[in-house]
Each structure stands twice: as structure tokens, then as C-alpha cells.
Amino acid sequence: MSKGDQAFRAKGNNERWPEMTYGGALSFLRRRYSRDLEGVDVVVSGVPYDAAVSYRSGCRLGPRAIREASVQLAELKAFPFGFDPFETLSVVDWGDCMVDPHHPETVPADIEAHAAAILESGAKMLTFGGDHFVAYPLIKAHAEKYGPISLIQFDAHCDTWEDEPGRLDHGSMFARAASEGVIDVTKSTQIGLRTYNDSDHGFEILTTPWVHRNGIDAALDVIKARAGDTPVYISFDVDGLDPAFAPGTGTPVAGGLASWQALELIRGLGSLNLIGMDVVEVSPPYDHAEITALAAATVAHDWLCLMAQKNGAKGVEVGRL
């Protein structure tokens, strides 16, 4: 009987059957929990580490909340794509990377090894934080495989403030990644910023006011011209959204992007050479009505739909899109 608990009962990665939206075993988009990566296109995993925050913590609970918020997105054909992404895209939920907060010095290497092992299989990664520091070891592992990556960073903060060797800080790791050549800043764009830093470290910066004044298409033109055909890694810090759309985060800043703007931007990136994505800084203790977790689940879902399009998924357009 193919009903319920696909997360552990499904035999393959392309199956989908009826679930109680409000019940059953949770995984991201009801994907099968598996560490068999044979033929898998995308591996979803969580990195529940949040000791690198500078203000409020709680985003160690992010992966769990994003999985829970994804239940409705698993029920219908994807909007506005008009297809079931899993007919063409093989996706598993790997579970969470083990991190030991009592030995913080081991955390970066453990996350990097987690990512390296998954990338070795040939699969791409969709990863849920945790605080934004986790993006640093994730990006390092990607650069090891793909060469310097082009970063598309959604964020209220630049995360390039002054760094020190070995520092576990969610506000400085992209300065380190840039100086190490892990990120090619000349191909990279930061979107949604509304904090100040005396140096742009070579990134193109599209502040939130710039996006509000110039619009989605102008922002996409800048991002795409800059990235070209280079390997693109998207790091989505949920505080890039306005606190009205993402209250559940540790360092909220007023005046941010609306959910619809972030979704329109993500949906416009399908022509790029997308190699991976993370969604970070969802802190459920500060969330209300799962607003933040739902926004995070939706941007992740839409990135998976872009990957499905690359595998040939074709949708049916209904209404004026």
C-alpha cells in the first residue's frame, strides 16, 4: 500500500504518493532518507551548528524546521514550474552532518569532510544550516572539486568583516574564502545587503534599496553577466529577507527583500552553471507561524526545480506567468 511515510518506505528516489500533510515521517519534501548515492543528482543534508553566531542562536534547529515546513510543497506540482521535479531529478535526504559543539575546533573539518564525501559521489548538495559559518567549509569542499566558485550570496550582511585564522565567526568567513581564492570574487555577487563595511572585498554588491529601485530583471542581468558560465554556488542567508518575511533568524535587519523578490531572483538563475546551494540562519525559536522556515523551504525547493529543468523537466504553464 503506497501511502504515508515515504521518507523511509519509498524504494526509489522518484516516487511520490499521498501523505497526511500534518503527519508521518518528516524529511525534506518527503524524500527518501538514504546514504546510497548511486545515481543521485542532489543530496539534501543539514548542518545543525550555531555556535559561530554573533547575536541570537537557535539555528541549530533550522534543518528540522525546514523539513517540517516543506510538507505542503511536497504535495502538488511545483509552482510556477508546472512539473513534479522528482520525475527527472533523483534527490535523497542524507540526514544531518554530525558536528560536536564541545570540540568546536573539529567542526570545520567535519563539515568539509561531509561535503567532500558527498561531492565525490558526483551528486550536488543542497544544505541547511546552521549559522552562516557552515558555508565556509561547504564552499571549500566545492572549490576543491570545481575550482574557485562564483558565489551568489543573499544576505543582510556582507560576512567579510575582519577575519583571524581559525576564527569560527558567521560574519567574517567570506573574507577568508576570498583571500584564499576559494571564491572568485570577480564573478560573485552579494544581494540584499543593508549593513556597512569599509571594503567590498571585490564582490559586486546589490543592496536591498538598489533591488527595490531597479527591480528583479536588472538584478538578474548583473548577477548573470558577472557569473557567466563559471560554477555558481548560492548561499542563501535567510536574513537577506526582511524581518517581516523572516522573523526567525539571529541577526535580523529591517528593510530587506520580500519573499517574492527572493523567489523571483532564484527562479531567474536557471541558465547558470549551478553546482550547489545552502540555506542558513533559520532560527525556529524566534520564528512565528513557520514564516521563516517556509520561506527557506521554498527557496530550496525552487532551486531543486531549476536542477530538474536541467535534467529535462518540462512544465505546463497555466495562467499568466
Ligand SMILES: [Mn+2]
Ligand atoms: Mn550571512
